[in-house]
Amino acid sequence: MVTRQFGHRARLALSPAEVLKTDDQAHAARTMWNLLHAWWQMMPKEKRTLANADAAIRQARKDIDFLAALPAQAAQAVLKTYFRAWKNCWDGRANAPDFKSRLRSVMSVDVPQGRDLNISRVHRRWGMANIPKIGRVRFRWTKHLPVGKHAGDGNRITGARLVKDALGWHLAFRVQTLGTRPEPHTGPEVGIDVGINVPLALSDGKTYEHDEWLTAKEKTRLLHLEQRAAQRKRHRRPGERTSRRLRRTYDRIAELRAKAKRRALDWQHKTTTTIARAYSTIVVEALTITNMVKSARGTTETPGKNVAQKSGLNRSINQEAWGRTVTLLTYKTAQHGGTLHKVPAPGTSQRCSACGLTTPGSRESQAVFVCKSPDCGWSGNADHNAARNVLHLYRMGLALIPAAGRAVVRRAKRVKPATAR
Ligand SMILES: [Zn+2]
Numbered sequence: 001m002v003t004r005q006f007g008h009r010a011r012l013a014l015s016p017a018e019v020l021k022t023d024d025q026a027h028a029a030r031t032m033w034n035l036l037h038a039w040w041q042m043m044p045k046e047k048r049t050l051a052n053a054d055a056a057i058r059q060a061r062k063d064i065d066f067l068a069a070l071p072a073q074a075a076q077a078v079l080k081t082y083f084r085a086w087k088n089c090w091d092g093r094a095n096a097p098d099f100k101s102r103l104r105s106v107m108s109v110d111v112p113q114g115r116d117l118n119i120s121r122v123h124r125r126w127g128m129a130n131i132p133k134i135g136r137v138r139f140r141w142t143k144h145l146p147v148g149k150h151a152g153d154g155n156r157i158t159g160a161r162l163v164k165d166a167l168g169w170h171l172a173f174r175v176q177t178l179g180t181r182p183e184p185h186t187g188p189e190v191g192i193d194v195g196i197n198v199p200l201a202l203s204d205g206k207t208y209e210h211d212e213w214l215t216a217k218e219k220t221r222l223l224h225l226e227q228r229a230a231q232r233k234r235h236r237r238p239g240e241r242t243s244r245r246l247r248r249t250y251d252r253i254a255e256l257r258a259k260a261k262r263r264a265l266d267w268q269h270k271t272t273t274t275i276a277r278a279y280s281t282i283v284v285e286a287l288t289i290t291n292m293v294k295s296a297r298g299t300t301e302t303p304g305k306n307v308a309q310k311s312g313l314n315r316s317i318n319q320e321a322w323g324r325t326v327t328l329l330t331y332k333t334a335q336h337g338g339t340l341h342k343v344p345a346p347g348t349s350q351r352c353s354a355c356g357l358t359t360p361g362s363r364e365s366q367a368v369f370v371c372k373s374p375d376c377g378w379s380g381n382a383d384h385n386a387a388r389n390v391l392h393l394y395r396m397g398l399a400l401i402p403a404a405g406r407a408v409v410r411r412a413k414r415v416k417p418a419t420a421r
Contacts, residue, residue: 003154004177004335010127010139012162012169021069021134022162022169026107028070030100032078035060037099040082053079070109071132077110107164114157114174119147129171131162139171146177154178166254167262182337185280191391192275192284193348193383194322200271201383203391208275210267213260222256225249268325276332283394284326286342342400343393353388354378 014022039056040048057075061067067075085097111117117129127141146155159174191203200208214222232246275282326340333340351358352369355376362372369382393399 002181008143009170009172013138024069025109028067029109034099036082073112074109077112109162111160114159166258185338187280189281190279191387193387198383201387203387208271213263225253272328276336280338283341283390285345286400343398348389349386353385
């Protein structure tokens with residue numbers, strides 16, 4: 001038996017009054033964080049203890065009226081998150097915690113105890129949950145959650161977090177389930193290429209494509225909104241504050257972008273699940289996307305080559321979010337008993353997958369590959385060719401690091417010295 005922990009985000013249906021209350025809580029949580037950070041910077045090193053911070057928080061809740069909007073447990077969660085942020089910093093996983101600004105930070109409130117939520121399903125599409133100091137609220141039921149008679153030892157909701165994005169308030173559950181270890185997958189092997197004209201091309205000839213994330217009408221609207229925002233910004237006098245109208249336009253733009261992002265994520269989830277179910281071994285290119293994006297522009301001394309084309313490519317890489325696809329595949333293959341491998345990327349799109357030779361001019365265009373080697377002459381889709389190369393590299397034993405299972409296995413960073421064990 002293996003326990004699995006995952007998150008699930010559900011959309012909340014709040015009344016305008018409840019939205020205001022939740023906003024207040026989130027602002028109070030952010031203020032709490034900022035006060036805590038100020039306290040930390042002020043205190044001498046030896047006095048920065050959890051107990052002292054807790055006392056300071058309790059005092060702040062007494063002294064400042066609007067902090068009382070935040071439930072006591074959520075305030076404790078802020079404290080816990082703050083201390084963990086420092087630990088992450090000292091372990092080299094993150095930057096040092098900083099003040100959270102009103103506009104640039106994500107609004108969120110923690111509900112640390114799962115049982116406080118008292119979740120129940122009231123309809124095929126709706127569930128209800130208790131949120132401290134707000135009351136009982138409805139949320140969209142889109143996934144099986146271990147509540148009521150489905151909850152038991154190992155299967156439960158351990159907590160949740162209220163998160164606000166451009167589409168409104170959501171409830172992000174922390175779910176824990178207990179399942180059987182998957183049997184080793186017996187399906188075929190496959191190589192996958194990140195395509196330029198096809199989002200995902202598989203070595204067995206299959207391709208996964210998607211429609212545009214926004215409809216023509218939505219795109220027109222987005223363009224219109226962006227133009228309007230640009231125009232309003234142009235006519236702003238220096239030092240003038242952002243008008244309420246302009247801010248509303250920004251909100252509309254953010255809404256449309258969030259919609260596109262949500263559709264993209266939905267497609268990625270569906271596709272990666274299908275792939276993880278069908279194949280035992282999945283081989284992908286080890287791309288370093290951040291480097292590719294960085295290298296295009298170059299520096300002022302050594303400007304990059306083909307900047308326009310590359311930045312177009314980068315844009316599409318970012319849009320397709322290859323990194324996220326790999327992350328999803330990593331844990332999904334592990335869940336289905338398969339494995340994910342990464343192979344070094346260079347040359348996979350230039351080499352012929354039939355004869356293995358790299359002949360100049362073989363890649364006729366973005367889409368077409370025709371081998372120019374006199375004895376071969378293989379022709380096909382360029383992305384399909386690259387996917388076949390990726391699988392071939394794995395079969396030759398060139399896999400870099402077994403990526404599968406990395407999502408589950410956590411190695412201790414510091415090993416105790418032998419004497420201390
Ligand atoms: Zn060839």
